[in-house]
Amino acid sequence: MWLMILLLAPFLLIFLYFFVALIICYKWDTPKRNYVMAKKLPGPKTLPIIGLALDIALLKPHELNDLCSALLAKHKPFSASRSMGSLIKLSPGDTKEILKSTKYISKGLEYFPIIPWLRTGLLTSKGKAQVKTRPIFTVHKTAMGTKLHGQEGEEYIKAVTKACAMVMKRAQDPTLFNDYFFYFSWSGYQTRKCLKTLHQFTENVIKERRAEYRKKKQNLTDLQTDNNESSSVILKKPRREAELESDKVVSEIEDIFGPQECKDIRKEHLKKMEYLEKVLKESLRLYPSVPYISRWLEQDLVLGEYTIPAQSNIGIMSYLMHRSPELYPDPEKFDPERFSKENSAGRHPFAYIPFSAGPRNCIGQRFAMMEEKVILTQLLRKFRFEAVSSPDQVKCIPYVVLRPLNSELMVRITPRRNAE
Numbered sequence: 001m002w003l004m005i006l007l008l009a010p011f012l013l014i015f016l017y018f019f020v021a022l023i024i025c026y027k028w029d030t031p032k033r034n035y036v037m038a039k040k041l042p043g044p045k046t047l048p049i050i051g052l053a054l055d056i057a058l059l060k061p062h063e064l065n066d067l068c069s070a071l072l073a074k075h076k077p078f079s080a081s082r083s084m085g086s087l088i089k090l091s092p093g094d095t096k097e098i099l100k101s102t103k104y105i106s107k108g109l110e111y112f113p114i115i116p117w118l119r120t121g122l123l124t125s126k127g128k129a130q131v132k133t134r135p136i137f138t139v140h141k142t143a144m145g146t147k148l149h150g151q152e153g154e155e156y157i158k159a160v161t162k163a164c165a166m167v168m169k170r171a172q173d174p175t176l177f178n179d180y181f182f183y184f185s186w187s188g189y190q191t192r193k194c195l196k197t198l199h200q201f202t203e204n205v206i207k208e209r210r211a212e213y214r215k216k217k218q219n220l221t222d223l224q225t226d227n228n229e230s231s232s233v234i235l236k237k238p239r240r241e242a243e244l245e246s247d248k249v250v251s252e253i254e255d256i257f258g259p260q261e262c263k264d265i266r267k268e269h270l271k272k273m274e275y276l277e278k279v280l281k282e283s284l285r286l287y288p289s290v291p292y293i294s295r296w297l298e299q300d301l302v303l304g305e306y307t308i309p310a311q312s313n314i315g316i317m318s319y320l321m322h323r324s325p326e327l328y329p330d331p332e333k334f335d336p337e338r339f340s341k342e343n344s345a346g347r348h349p350f351a352y353i354p355f356s357a358g359p360r361n362c363i364g365q366r367f368a369m370m371e372e373k374v375i376l377t378q379l380l381r382k383f384r385f386e387a388v389s390s391p392d393q394v395k396c397i398p399y400v401v402l403r404p405l406n407s408e409l410m411v412r413i414t415p416r417r418n419a420e
């Protein structure tokens with residue numbers, strides 16, 4: 001008898017741990033009214049209280065898109081995870097209702113694991129009015145002139161990758177939602193280690209920049225730059241196509257600057273890069289750096305015949321919406337001409353939201369586009385890029401920002417002059 005209790009004890013303890021963690025997590029999470037209202041919404045049959053939480057926890061992060069895609073294919077016009085109150089949505093019209101309104105500006109639950117990292121700044125705050133400071137998310141060369149080389153740089157990059165993985169793990173695993181449970185977990189310990197490296201690095205950069213500022217008496221602006229993934233997306237398409245695309249971009253650049261090196265790139269030059277702009281837009285359609293936007297509803301939201309109750313979490317899958325065949329025929333094809341004036345006419349303005357839209361859209365949108373143009377102008381003039389991996393080999397993973405799984409995006413780079 002005692003032996004059996006002793007053998008079963010570890011399993012009982014694990015069960016108890018998960019049970020208590022889930023109760024704590026969901027006890028306050030969903031008002032009773034929401035359970036009743038959720039029954040009237042389209043969506044899959046799920047477990048009582050925890051809804052889809054178990055399905056989500058058991059998935060690998062790169063499988064989440066497939067789950068959402070399958071749910072949306074089955075349940076129209078959107079799919080609600082009953083009881084947990086989490087919704088995923090697709091139509092641009094409904095997306096507009098949420099994003100354009102000042103009533104729905106609170107960020108969703110998915111942001112809360114990021115707060116220990118970014119602290120409460122513009123990205124994670126409840127509303128713009130409450131924001132006094134801006135977070136520094138990724139401080140790197142473009143933002144503050146910092147080079148990420150040497151051991152410190154390597155450790156920083158490793159810590160960013162690990163922290164993103166931990167944010168994702170916490171967002172998927174409801175037993176880690178509660179701060180105390182998270183603190184005493186292995187993931188909590190690893191996260192604290194990463195955050196120490198990240199915050200230390202950021203603080204060092206700020207210290208250095210302050211010292212420089214004092215010296216040069218220049219303005220220091222806190223920048224949040226989360227587009228470190230985006231410049232690479234131009235390469236995520238079939239090999240030959242990528243080469244043709246970059247050749248077209250290069251001839252546009254040559255038309256603007258002539259054969260000489262383009263050292264002094266100005267705003268009027270960037271305006272003329274119309275083809276490059278279309279390439280960047282198409283890249284962000286297929287690979288939006290932020291593939292998922294979420295909101296926490298403080299008030300009821302009426303979408304057509306459905307009412308989504310307050311205290312629900314809404315997810316807008318820009319990644320899936322951008323690949324919807326109804327909005328973009330032959331959606332997997334990389335075709336920059338989708339963004340020509342003629343082809344864009346008539347497209348719903350909320351059918352393309354890589355920078356979100358409405359009162360909480362991306363404040364760095366224009367800067368990001370200019371930055372990408374400048375970087376690509378320099379790179380494509382000097383080097384030829386060939387995608388070694390084909391798009392179907394590259395699995396995307398929503399690690400805070402969209403990344404290739406296991407960094408498996410292979411690119412061959414050769415100097416242009418030698419290549420010709």
Ligand code: HEM
Pocket residue numbers: 107122123124128223224225226227230284288289290292293294353354355356359360361362363364365367368
């Ligand atoms: C290609 C590059 C970028 C993409 C695709 C992008 C995308 C986005 C998206 C989709 C959001 C909305 C998130 C949400 O509502 O949940 C956002 C918010 C934000 N972005 Fe960007 N971003 C980029 C670059 C930048 C840059 C360069 C900066 C800063 C200079 C920046 C600063 C911000 C800030 C502060 C917010 C929060 C705005 C708010 O919540 O009120 N972003 N970004």
